[in-house]
Amino acid sequence: MAFSVRALIADDDKASAKLVEVLLKKWGIEVVVAHDGLEALEYIMQFDPPSLLLLDWEMPGYNGIELCQKVRKNDMKNPPYIIICTARDSAEHIAEGLNQGANDFVTKPFNTQVLKARVEVGCRTLKLQARLVEAMTRLDRLASFDELTGLLNRRALFERVHEDLSRAMRTESRLCFAVCDIDWFKRINDKYGHPAGDAILRQLGALLSQQLRLYDRVGRIGGEEFFLLFSVKDIVRANKVLERIRQEIEKCRFEFEGKVIPVTMSFGAAFVTPDDKVERVEVYFSHADKALYRSKERGRNLVTFFNDCV
Ligand SMILES: [Mg+2]
Incomplete structure (x- = not known):
């Protein structure tokens, strides 16, 4: 120029x-x-x-x-x-x-x-x-965004989510923390190749962004794992949102070089209310992670809330 x-x-x-x-x-x-x-x-x-x-x-x-x-x-x-x-x-x-x-x-x-x-x-x-x-x-862009999906990366996400959480505690609003992970992603990479895996990650990144509102958070926290944060009134509605997203992914047609690849995701979520008095992002991440692990154990392509794990 x-x-x-x-x-x-x-x-x-x-x-x-x-x-x-x-x-x-x-x-x-x-x-x-x-x-x-x-x-x-x-x-x-x-x-x-x-x-x-x-x-x-x-x-x-x-x-x-x-x-x-x-x-x-x-x-x-x-x-x-x-x-x-x-x-x-x-x-x-x-x-x-x-x-x-x-x-x-x-x-x-x-x-x-x-x-x-x-x-x-x-x-x-x-x-x-x-x-x-x-x-x-x-450099700022590279430091904050995941190159493959264009979503926030782990570091930038943690920073922003920390602010979101403090604000939610102050304003007494409720949040849903969710981590989601592609089922059998290693098998997909082995069977269709890494370029196919990358294409799926990109398509999923776009799909997840579309599913939430502009002021919600979507990020890629690494590998085949994504993160969602959204404000929601109660756990029933939070579950509805995640179920809808899970079904959208299940229905979505992932295609690479003429081959249709079936893709599903497992979800783990933690519902955050001001009564929790826990203000550490790491705690909710670990709760959501535990719930995700439970979804995997229960057969994958599922949504599990941390409340149901304890
Ligand atoms: Mg003069």
């Missing part, structure tokens, strides 16, 4: 602003212009603000340094590159501007060559920053 920079020129001297505007456009940079600090701040606060700011030091409304302070006060993921334009070029002024968050200075009246070089440094820095932000976003 081509990298493009949009610049804001803020200068109350209209002739000076026009000069810089013409030059920047000639150098292939998109430009917006403001003639006082308030107007400049409006551009800076936009949803998709300009990334290169050329701010005049002396301006009505807010001056360039005040604007710098306002920008730097926010902890931005992708902060703008700020060049202060001023006739004040004493060592103290330069130090003050940099200390307030400016990246660079250019002295007025402008020397075209120097301005061009400074702007180019800004563009290079912004390009580097954009690549860094992109890489960090990608």
